[in-house]
Amino acid sequence: MADNQTMWKELGMDLEMHDVLCDVLPQAFGDVYLSQENRPESMDFFDMVVADIHGIRPAELIEAQKNGTKVFGTFCVYVPDEVIIAAKGIATGLCGGSQFWVPGGEKVLPTNTCPLIKASVGARLDRTCPFFRIADVYIGETTCDGKKKAWEILGEDVPMYVMDLPQMKRAKDIKAWEEEIRSLMEMVEKETGNKITAESLKKSIKIIGDKRRALARLYNFRKEENVPISGRDVLLISQIAFYDDPVRFATMTNKLCDELEERVTNGVSVCKQGDKRIMVTGTPMAIPNWKLHQLIETSGAIVVCEETCTGTRYFENFVDEKAETIDEEIEALAERYMKINCACFTPNTGRIDDILRLAKEYKVDGIIDVNLKFCNLYDTEGFLVERAMKEAGIPVLGIETDYTDSDAQQLRTRISAFIEMLNN
Numbered sequence: 509m510a511d512n513q514t515m516w517k518e519l520g521m522d523l524e525m526h527d528v529l530c531d532v533l534p535q536a537f538g539d540v541y542l543s544q545e546n547r548p549e550s551m552d553f554f555d556m557v558v559a560d561i562h563g564i565r566p567a568e569l570i571e572a573q574k575n576g577t578k579v580f581g582t583f584c585v586y587v588p589d590e591v592i593i594a595a596k597g598i599a600t601g602l603c604g605g606s607q608f609w610v611p612g613g614e615k616v617l618p619t620n621t622c623p624l625i626k627a628s629v630g631a632r633l634d635r636t637c638p639f640f641r642i643a644d645v646y647i648g649e650t651t652c653d654g655k656k657k658a659w660e661i662l663g664e665d666v667p668m669y670v671m672d673l674p675q676m677k678r679a680k681d682i683k684a685w686e687e688e689i690r691s692l693m694e695m696v697e698k699e700t701g702n703k704i705t706a707e708s709l710k711k712s713i714k715i716i717g718d719k720r721r722a723l724a725r726l727y728n729f730r731k732e733e734n735v736p737i738s739g740r741d742v743l744l745i746s747q748i749a750f751y752d753d754p755v756r757f758a759t760m761t762n763k764l765c766d767e768l769e770e771r772v773t774n775g776v777s778v779c780k781q782g783d784k785r786i787m788v789t790g791t792p793m794a795i796p797n798w799k800l801h802q803l804i805e806t807s808g809a810i811v812v813c814e815e816t817c818t819g820t821r822y823f824e825n826f827v828d829e830k831a832e833t834i835d836e837e838i839e840a841l842a843e844r845y846m847k848i849n850c851a852c853f854t855p856n857t858g859r860i861d862d863i864l865r866l867a868k869e870y871k872v873d874g875i876i877d878v879n880l881k882f883c884n885l886y887d888t889e890g891f892l893v894e895r896a897m898k899e900a901g902i903p904v905l906g907i908e909t910d911y912t913d914s915d916a917q918q919l920r921t922r923i924s925a926f927i928e929m930l931n932n
């Protein structure tokens with residue numbers, strides 16, 4: 509801890525304010541995570557990572573920087589980590605998931621901006637997150653309007669590079685994304701001083717592919733009738749995936765999966781008799797946003813799948829690893845990334861297809877479609893999601909929330925009533 513204090517000081521952080529955050533996180537983590545019974549032992553690693561979230565990984569990143577490595581901060585699952593790794597850089601997710609950072613964002617952004625954006629901007633401007641201090645370059649993208657404008661404000665404080673994401677999925681849009689990936693490569697090569705070759709890109713495609721395969725393996729266990737791991741735990745792992753070293757992350761996730769395999773064989777489950785199987789769809793849940801999962805899983809249900817960017821949208825679909833030349837690899841990257849179905853695309857019917865497919869695969873009893881307050885994209889698309897689910901006979905509850913706890917009681921009432929309804 510003493511070493512952490514020195515590190516945070518050297519990063520120019522506001523230590524007094526940061527201490528306040530450090531004081532509340534362990535309590536929140538204890539309430540949501542350590543209170544669970546019968547957790548897999550291999551969660552130890554992930555618990556340890558979170559317990560020292562602003563210590564262990566930041567120290568690793570700083571060590572790497574001392575050896576000349578550049579760190580790139582990202583905010584969206586469309587930004588291909590493969591390119592960064594191929595140039596011997598490090599990618600780290602920067603999305604803010606705590607109410608603690610929201611007031612800092614509100615100093616410069618309209619109040620009616622989604623909390624994810626406000627928290628991300630606040631974490632940087634208030635100097636209360638080491639990851640936001642360490643990243644050499646931020647990589648934004650043109651997804652929603654709130655983010656686009658936030659990049660301009662963040663860009664006054666930190667080097668900011670923005671990828672222009674097309675908002676349709678015609679052949680020419682996929683081509684345009686390919687071009688954007690090429691431009692990203694040029695920027696990353698310039699920053700790192702390292703040339704990306706067909707070979708280095710092939711290696712990084714495999715590294716990220718292994719990480720996605722580990723997550724896919726983990727999610728598969730949730731399709732079991734006797735689910736061996738809670739939704740809260742899987743959410744935590746998915747959140748950690750955004751900033752941990754990808755090779756270590758895949759190894760530790762596979763280790764956990766080995767244990768889950770044994771649990772399945774031995775019929776060990778975290779479900780209680782009669783627990784309802786819920787899929788959460790909608791906006792992402794950046795760390796440490798565990799609110800909804802906690803409410804659902806303490807109201808007679810278990811979350812078995814997240815159709816979110818901290819869920820299936822992050823790991824489904826693989827980059828073709830047979831691509832050999834650099835052009836083939838870039839094409840393969842563009843194709844894979846443009847398969848993600850974010851509500852910033854129009855039309856976005858692929859997302860409805862995904863939700864229907866996932867509902868079957870994970871044998872869900874009901875869907876909770878969540879919208880982060882002031883996210884117009886997912887809010888509007890929620891109408892189409894709810895209509896499609898009703899047509900398919902899948903019960904759905906639409907909710908809107910933010911990072912505060914002020915609506916927790918009201919949400920609990922609505923979620924409990926929904927689960928009760930699934931029981932009848």
Ligand code: BJ8
Binds near residue numbers: 651791850883885
């Ligand atoms: S691919 S969901 S990570 S953009 S919730 S900031 S959309 S106002 S986070 Fe996202 Fe990429 Fe899409 Fe996923 Fe804007 Fe909505 Fe806020 Fe959002």
